[in-house]
Amino acid sequence: MSNVSRAESGLPPRNVTVSFGERFQASAQFDGVFKQGMALVERTAAYLEGPGRVEAKRLPAAVNVLYASESMRLTTRLLDMASWLLIRRALKEGDISETEAQKKRKGVALQAPARSSHVAGFGELPEGLRTLVGESYALQDRIIQLDRAMSIKSDDVNAGSQPGQSNPVGLQLDRLRVAFSR
Template sequence: MSGFENRDSDDVVFASAECVSLADFMASGLFQRTYAEGMQLVEETSAYLDGPGREAARGLPREASLAYAGESMRLTTRLMQVASWLLVRKAVHEGEMTVEEANSEKYRLATKEIARQPRFEGAEALPERLQELIARSERLYARVERLDTRLRMTGPVAPAPHPLTESFRRVEAFFREHLAMDFSDQRREFGRRKNRPE
């Protein structure tokens, strides 16, 4: 049973564990959904900011124009962080990178201060499409941040003992004991034969 429960497309509830393994994460299908959503959002945002968004920004009043610049910067920063995190986890799953490398400071989710800042003044006047992209990026970033925390909490798991280990140990001890006794008997017999007059 996976440690994830996907209750809706915008959020993830971790159902049964504080930490999860990358294998569980991948097997749950959550990575594929998050990866697809993240890359799609990157494409949508890029297309909007390079096209309709640029046009919309020209007609904004000064305060909203400043909010547009600040919020669009935060939006792209957030999505760059998410895309980088997803690509690193994919590389680990495909054997191109170790878990230790992926968990290094180099690949840690950064810019959390930027991602969590309150909206800029005048943000409520921003184009509706931009506000939608911002809200989706915030939810996606929060999801990835939770996933990152749980994956980093996963330490090396000690293998569970085989159910027959104790039985094997007893059988081995039995044979060792009897082989030792047989060997002692053979040595005594050999000694008697050696000392027997011919």
């Protein structure tokens, strides 16, 4: 064990719960998710305006209707995710307050609807569109998980424990430290 205190090392005190969401938003990993999301928006726009438009013209009428429907759903889903990412980035950079971010977040629909792959005829859609739809669902799932984690603040978690009440995880970690320090 080191003689450096937790405060000197930059670690929070043992009885304080750290919010994953607060830490993640300030991290390089958030920047990676942001870049991934914006790149997906750009790739989708390029596909729908270019090769996708050409491929759609070659489809049978019934599949063309499905193509139009799926491309609209994809675009809507991506706009919601881009809005969420932009709100979080603005909050991270101090451009908006937490209150403003919460208000703006209420206007963003981040629910996981039924997957398009279950729709009859989905397999007949061009591979490019199916790939983008799959990538958008994977990113949406990740953003939904992050949104849940980021909505829990360390102050909220720490407020739930009464003074003098111990943290069960902290107790287990202390027991492990004692057991392995022998």
